[in-house]
Amino acid sequence: MKGYGGKILNVDLGSRDVTTEPVSTEMAREYLGGSGFAVRLLFDRSVPNKDAFDPSNPLIMAPGLFNGYSVPTGGKVVFCTKSPLTGLMGDSVMGGSIGAELKHAGYDAVVITGRAPNPCYLLVKDDEVEMKDAGDLWGLDVPTTVEKIKSEEGNVRVACIGPAGENLVRFAGIDCDDRQSGRAGAGAVMGSKNLKAIAVRGTRDLVPHDPTALMKLNVEWVRKMSESPDYEADTKYGTGEFLDWINSEKGTFPTRNWREGVFDNRKEIDPYYWAPRYSKKNKACFSCPKPCGKLFVIESGKYAGLAIDGIEYETLYSLGGACGNGDVESVAKGNEICDAMGMDTISAGDVIAFAMDLYENGIISKEDAGGLELEFGGSEAELALLEMIAKREGLGDVLAEGVKRAAEKIGKGSEKYAVHVKGMEPPAYDVRGIKGMALAFLTSTRGACHLRTCAYALELTGKFWKYQDVDRLSSEGKGIEIKELEDLVVMYDVLGVCKFSRGFFFASGFIELIKATTGSSYSEEEILWIGERVNNLKQLFVLREGMTREDYVLPEKITGVPIPEGESKGHLVTIEEMNKMLGDYFDARGWDQNAIPTNKKLEELGLKD
């Protein structure tokens, strides 16, 4: 089939069985690739209701359809598993080159099950698949691991975990090319399998259905992206470009564990301050002509020599505003620790902000914190705690469980300071002033998430895609809005395209690219239908794993405490608003009011069986 490597690789690390099977034309037609393949395979291959760390839990790596075909920003690959953080869908997308390499090796997905008796890494060189000893890699940080595997194996692409994944930190991620599959803990699942890394070399040519048409389209999309009015600011300041706008003009930058929606000490963490001082060059994901990453370098002072890929907007929030830390150099240092140890910066920062809130409210003491003074803004304590979490030392061992479990362990009323949805710590949008995002946090099958809808872009500007004049402070009309955004946005993960290109492609833009790549024709309705199908399959998975209507709840800080100041002062999401938006969403989805897809809907989507 044009557009595909053609095979699924199955690896059982326990029995060392390696098999391959062809990708069926039916699967290609109905799920396209990437998240579509991964979610289908996870649903079919997992044993229901097993713990995420059970060897049977599959860890699936699936490159989006466009990987290997030079589609601009089309180099995304998904890691998908049952999440150890939420017990729900643990899908997380990264921009590393391993996806394209895998397709060149002939594979559209790798399904890894079992647990190796000893640390190992998986080496895939076209048809040759080996499990190699990783005893001397275990305990090493991410950059050292990559360096050692490359010096041993030569020209391979490497995705690996750091010590956090080995230590089963529930929000450990997977790294490739300084890009992370961060959210939901796929790195911990990899650690539970004694799998340190996956190294891939592929040498086959990938020939699309219509090379001339595809090249023309790719050139055209690159031109459109580079001529867009936002291109210069996006590439100069990165994803944090809008930080001050979200903070000062909207009042929705969650600060000090969601006490406030405006960060008074934000000056240094605003990219308009730090990019001219610390950014040495732009960095991009594989196959991206719109580099939003930065090489952030500190040349002098106590962090002299630091050089990271960052700092991304979410990290400026989590290690910055959420912890009350306005010192950009220490935020960069925290970013470096998370990347080297292999931890999601969002959850790591959020869980520390939670601990700081407990400390300031007298629920945990200096003694509990191993002698650290955990006031908001204490950057030294923040950095020390990041290391303790990755190594599971002292209080870090409790926090490595994530906010929800940590609150249950600590008790003493700490639940009211725990900001999470379905066990997932939130990203950088104070949804008390962005009602559609509050609904998006609730409906996402991986918990509080900005990337399943990108609804912040619509809600904060009032317009996006086919929507106009949307009021972020109203709860009206959000059910259909979030349903439609979810069905559109999941297609970016299916095709492997970056969501920062969402202002360009939409569903209509994908049609010609898919045709030129695979030869298959789709209408815009069919593209959105596939999106709806994948989202329903995700829902069936989380329902099977035990999620119920009771899990659709926002934390008390969002439903009970209004934003105290700024442009969104006085706003919150009441319980009534929350339930109304959820009811509207379930109706829009064709589900019953317990969030269960109706038989009619499943028949419509071909998912009845």
Ligand code: SF4
């Ligand atoms: S826009 Fe940024 S995040 Fe998206 S592919 Fe390009 S570099 Fe990666």
